[in-house]
Amino acid sequence: MTQDDALQVLTMGKNVFLTGAAGSGKTYVLNRYIEWLRDRGIEPAITASTGIAATHIGGTTVHSWSGIGIKDHLSAYDLDRVGQKESLVKRLTATRVLIVDEVSMLSARTLEMVDQVIRAGTRRGEPFGGIQVVLCGDFFQLPPVVRGHGEGVFAFTSTVWRDLDLHTCYLTEQFRQSDGALLSLLNSIREGDVTDELAKALAARVGTTTPDDIPYLYTHNVDVDKLNNDKLLELPGKMHRFDMRTSGSKKYVSLLLKGVLVPETLQLKKSAVVMFVKNHPQGQYVNGTLGTVSGFEGGVPLVRIRKRETIKAEPVSWTLEDGEKVRAELVQVPLRLAWAVTVHKSQGLSLDAARMDLRRTFAPGQGYVALSRVRTLDGIYLEGMTNLVYARHPDVALMDRKFQAQSVQIERRLQSTAKGRVSTLSERFVEQMGGHPPDPSRRRRRQSRKSTYDKTRDLIREGYPLAEVLQVRKLSRDTVLSHIERLLSTGALTQDDIEYLCDEQCDPVDLGHIETAFRSAKTWNLAPVRRALNKQYSYEQIRFARLFIRDWVT
Secondary structure, X not given: OOHHHHHXXXXXXXXXXXXXXXXXXXHHHHHHHHHHHHHOOXXXXXXXXXXXXXXXXXXXXXXXXXXXXXXXXXXXXXXXXXXXXXXXXXXXXXXXXXXXXXXXXXXXXXXHHHHHHXXXXXXXXXXXXXXXXXXXXXXXXXXXXXXXXXXXXXXXXXXXXXXXXXXXXXXXXXXXXXXXXXXXXXXXXXXXXXXXXXXXXXXXXXXXXXXXXXXXXXXXXXXXXXXXXXXXXXXXXXXXXXXXXXXXXXXXXXXXHHOOOOOOEEEEOOOOXXXXXXXXXXXXXXXXXXXXXXEEEOOEEEEEEOOOOEEEOOOEEEEEEEOOEEEEEEEEOOEEEOOEEEOOOOOOOOEOOEEEXXXXXXXXXXXXXXXXXXXXXXXXXXXXXXHHHHOOOHHHHHHHHHHHHHHHHHHHHHHOOOHHHHHHHHHHHHHHOOOOOOOHHHHHHHHHOOOXXXXXXXXXXXXXXXXXXXXXXXXXXXXXXXXXXXXXXXXXXOHHHHHHHHHHHOOHHHHHHHHXXXXXHOOOOHHHXXXXXOOOOOHHHHHHHHOOOOOOOO
């Protein structure tokens, strides 16, 4: 399913399970839907299963929002007390849309408790009190951490999952990985069918010479802390200390601290390897951008980004919001030492390259998460690995096939629904939620803040040669191609807009061979097409040619 199709299902007010492989744009769709709601005066409750995930989408944990905290069971007394908590009841009754991101890390029991609290607080008997519920996540990633053992850990095993009558939207486009070989490997892990060729390709990355300025992914915290501290102490020069400033009640500050990757006390030296842990509003850096401290100016670190200019890492703010109220705020330099990070905390990051020690992989999904953080196979540097890297939970594998089938059914129903009908259902949903028609002034304000994709789009529409687009945007060829792919998929660019790029760089004979191979292979994946072409063309050549195939390969 495309991102636009998923957004249409959401705007009709359906309860939705939004899923797809890592890098398929789930968070992007959520953010588009959040903006769509806010344009119409509907403020959604934005939550996630973990604090780190919550900060990625500007929300809070579902545990905090629902008031269940760290409980793993709700007694009759607990539920009776819900109605006595005025602020909680007010929050629950005011909610019209609840978004829960990274639902894969939420246990079945926790999902059921959230449902119980909402029903008790709103005194409405429908699942989740009848509000629209949007669950988002990928169950192939790390499973929930629960006390003890037993069946029914995953959220999809809960009774309320079934009662919600969720419309599954399984995103099938890929926007993170720019390498067909890596994408094929990740998909084969999901399908439980890693071929000898793909396994050998990954094994070939073991023992490769590793650059010094890329992060190390470990499976255990103790290894991460030791490497980061040791590396920092090895550096000569003065240590600079940056202390976090906080405001708000201790309770909310504590919750916010659990959800950010930035340390309370950050210690840095010149030449320290660091990672930005927040998106810059104007796109100077994103969560996961790597660099090296080149010095300090006015008490602020200067970070040299690979192949880019030096950035002044000014302190920034993180907030924990409850509707329009800011419950807690912290201010800190948005950096952390990045010689190493745990696989668990790497979820949500997109890295150009990473070193990995996967010999101590201990949970299904851990290998998949680590490998999917990186954009290309050549960006993976392995110290070692075991076959557990390919492990997937059997229950997840079975459910994933069902999710895909459900999504296909929803997509067919959507395609057979008249556009006017979709608009009518969306308008009715907005009215029922107490919203209003979109506010043009808000839309103009939002459009005035151009995204990185919009900047690429504008240059393409103005007919800039590709080399000049790369120079102006200061981006790699792979990144610009991924922008064009996304812009085409969303309709922001058309084939006519990019035709001049083909005239500029395509050989008609080569283009014809590659297009024929795509149609013969009946796939959009790069690796099988490259094999069919006897590897006469690089992945980059095939990917570029794919942009100019005018209709979908079937």
